[in-house]
Amino acid sequence: MSTETAGAPPRARVTDRSRSEERLAWRLVAPAVVVMLAVTAYPILRALYLSLFQYRATAPDDREFLGIDNYVTVLTDPLWWRDVWNTVLIMVVTVGVELVIGFAFAYVMWKIIFARGLIRTSILIPYGIITVVSAFAWQFAFSLNNGFVNGWLPFMDSDFNWFGQHWSAMTAIMVSEIWKTTPFMALLLLAGLSQVSGDMVEAAQVDGASWWQRLYKVILPNMRAAIMVAVLFRALDAFRIFDNIYVMTRGAQNTESVSFLTYRQVIEQFELGLGSALSVLLFLSVLLIAFVLVKLFRVDLAAARRES
Amino acid sequence: MTAVREVLTRAGLIAFGALFAVPYALILTASFRPSESVARAPLDIFGGGWSLGNYRAVLADNDVLGFYVNSVIVTTAIVAAEVVLGAAAAIALGHLRPAGGRVVGALVVATISVPIQAIAVTNYLTIDRLDLVNTRLGLIVPFAASAFGIYLMTEYAAAVPASQLDSARVFGLGPLSRIRHIVLPHMRPGIVAFAAFAFVGWWNEFFWPFIVLQGPELATVPFSIQTYIVNPGGLPDWGPMMAAGALALLPLMILLVLVQRSFVRMFAFSS
Numbered sequence: 001m002s003t004e005t006a007g008a009p010p011r012a013r014v015t016d017r018s019r020s021e022e023r024l025a026w027r028l029v030a031p032a033v034v035v036m037l038a039v040t041a042y043p044i045l046r047a048l049y050l051s052l053f054q055y056r057a058t059a060p061d062d063r064e065f066l067g068i069d070n071y072v073t074v075l076t077d078p079l080w081w082r083d084v085w086n087t088v089l090i091m092v093v094t095v096g097v098e099l100v101i102g103f104a105f106a107y108v109m110w111k112i113i114f115a116r117g118l119i120r121t122s123i124l125i126p127y128g129i130i131t132v133v134s135a136f137a138w139q140f141a142f143s144l145n146n147g148f149v150n151g152w153l154p155f156m157d158s159d160f161n162w163f164g165q166h167w168s169a170m171t172a173i174m175v176s177e178i179w180k181t182t183p184f185m186a187l188l189l190l191a192g193l194s195q196v197s198g199d200m201v202e203a204a205q206v207d208g209a210s211w212w213q214r215l216y217k218v219i220l221p222n223m224r225a226a227i228m229v230a231v232l233f234r235a236l237d238a239f240r241i242f243d244n245i246y247v248m249t250r251g252a253q254n255t256e257s258v259s260f261l262t263y264r265q266v267i268e269q270f271e272l273g274l275g276s277a278l279s280v281l282l283f284l285s286v287l288l289i290a291f292v293l294v295k296l297f298r299v300d301l302a303a304a305r306r307e308s
Numbered sequence: 309m310t311a312v313r314e315v316l317t318r319a320g321l322i323a324f325g326a327l328f329a330v331p332y333a334l335i336l337t338a339s340f341r342p343s344e345s346v347a348r349a350p351l352d353i354f355g356g357g358w359s360l361g362n363y364r365a366v367l368a369d370n371d372v373l374g375f376y377v378n379s380v381i382v383t384t385a386i387v388a389a390e391v392v393l394g395a396a397a398a399i400a401l402g403h404l405r406p407a408g409g410r411v412v413g414a415l416v417v418a419t420i421s422v423p424i425q426a427i428a429v430t431n432y433l434t435i436d437r438l439d440l441v442n443t444r445l446g447l448i449v450p451f452a453a454s455a456f457g458i459y460l461m462t463e464y465a466a467a468v469p470a471s472q473l474d475s476a477r478v479f480g481l482g483p484l485s486r487i488r489h490i491v492l493p494h495m496r497p498g499i500v501a502f503a504a505f506a507f508v509g510w511w512n513e514f515f516w517p518f519i520v521l522q523g524p525e526l527a528t529v530p531f532s533i534q535t536y537i538v539n540p541g542g543l544p545d546w547g548p549m550m551a552a553g554a555l556a557l558l559p560l561m562i563l564l565v566l567v568q569r570s571f572v573r574m575f576a577f578s579s
Binding site (some may be wrong): 029041108127183191275283290 | 314318321322324325328329331332334335350351389393394397399400401404405406407409412415416418421422423424425426427428429430431432433434449450451452453455458483484508511512515516519529530533534546549550552553554556557560561564565568569571572573574
């Protein structure tokens with residue numbers, strides 16, 4: 001065996017080696033791929049299949065083929081569109097606000113020269129708090145009987161019930177979501193800022209660029225990629241919001257999200273077919289959002305390149 | 309003039325940061341106060357007097373300790389599986405790059421954005437068929453591999469300088485020792501940061517345990533706080549709840565302090 005290898009021409013030895021490396025590669029990648037197929041790919045395909053049936057968990061034997069009826073049911077139901085609207089609203093508002101505040105935090109962390117580690121760590125605290133706990137705390141803060149938000153906001157009536165109507169309940173949910181995730185956003189943006197060259201910013205300053213000009217012409221264009229990752233990350237996360245809503249309103253006052261609707265159909269109403277259709281639609285929505293965001297940023301990148 | 313404005317801007321930002329910190333301070337101070345005093349006057353941060361009573365109550369309660377143990381077991385198992393399977397796949401896709409590896413890589417990236425809720429229904433049916441409902445395995449197995457983790461660690465594995473690999477080849481190092489001595493050390497910051505990121509995420513996970521668990525025996529911390537620390541009347545027992553929340557935060561803070569640097573760098577990398 002060893003004489004054979006030694007006697008073989010060099011080229012054959014290389015392919016031999018690369019073949020064994022190839023085998024090693026597939027052996028290394030196989031476990032992860034098998035798991036992903038089993039717990040991600042298979043469930044999606046199965047949801048796609050089940051969504052074509054009338055299928056209740058309480059009567060599994062009465063499964064009946066429906067075709068696309070479940071999708072028609074969902075897409076013609078105002079409830080679905082209301083929840084899509086809520087979810088998109090929460091996503092757009094929270095990610096937008098987080099982007100602005102998060103950037104401000106990131107900028108301060110970038111500029112600050114003392115106690116960097118300490119400040120970065122303390123900004124991470126809300127990120128580490130369990131969402132359920134933070135949602136309870138905010139629910140308490142906004143609550144009618146002993147909450148203190150009304151007392152703090154001079155323009156609010158002291159007996160205003162935040163959870164009594166749609167808009168204020170949505171606001172409370174969004175505030176808790178923003179508080180919880182802005183630090184994470186700040187961290188993502190800080191990662192982007194740390195890639196912006198300080199020399200370039202200084203050069204712009206020497207050339208007489210104002211703070212805003214430096215921000216718009218130098219800093220932001222140079223951290224586009226980081227902004228995109230941050231927005232993508234947070235938008236997809238915000239779109240599947242569940243914990244806050246479950247704790248704070250249980251979906252009352254039309255505050256349901258798409259995830260919440262899916263949960264209700266499956267766990268409370270045992271509608272597996274309909275729930276599967278909702279799962280598929282949820283997945284497609286997320287894909288759509290990812291697609292739109294990536295497109296949006298690409299267009300932007302191209303425009304930025306043309307400008308410069 | 310600009311200096312003044314900059315000082316003002318920064319002061320404003322710091323004040324804003326403090327505003328963000330206030331709710332946290334309230335959660336923390338509430339954890340030292342009697343529940344009824346918190347409920348009556350939440351902002352009177354010394355009201356009712358401070359004591360370790362809530363912590364003592366939470367820690368003396370075997371159930372609560374059990375919730376922590378459950379959380380530690382489940383979270384650690386998920387993170388360990390995600391790191392081991394993910395790093396192995398990353399070495400293959402980023403370093404060894406077999407023919408067809410690109411296709412696998414693209415498929416992995418495509419599944420990054422799959423939300424838990426979209427696969428929860430069918431995963432639950434599978435878990436049910438395998439008799440894993442209300443078991444730890446049922447909490448762990450669906451998340452044993454992370455698409456984001458594979459993607460991220462692949463980037464690190466692919467970033468090993470070619471010159472180092474070439475000289476290793478010249479010295480006759482086989483693929484396994486190359487991986488061990490060159491690729492893995494390069495991937496380390498990425499692995500550490502991803503592990504921390506995954507730990508924070510799974511430690512916080514509420515939805516899946518909420519679906520799979522049927523009783524308190526295996527409850528994890530977020531699930532137990534929602535389900536068992538809220539009074540029957542629906543009003544939370546604030547003191548113990550906040551103490552439990554603060555205790556749940558402690559391991560994460562230690563973790564984040566330790567890995568804070570590689571954490572920031574990880575996101576610079578992932579973009």
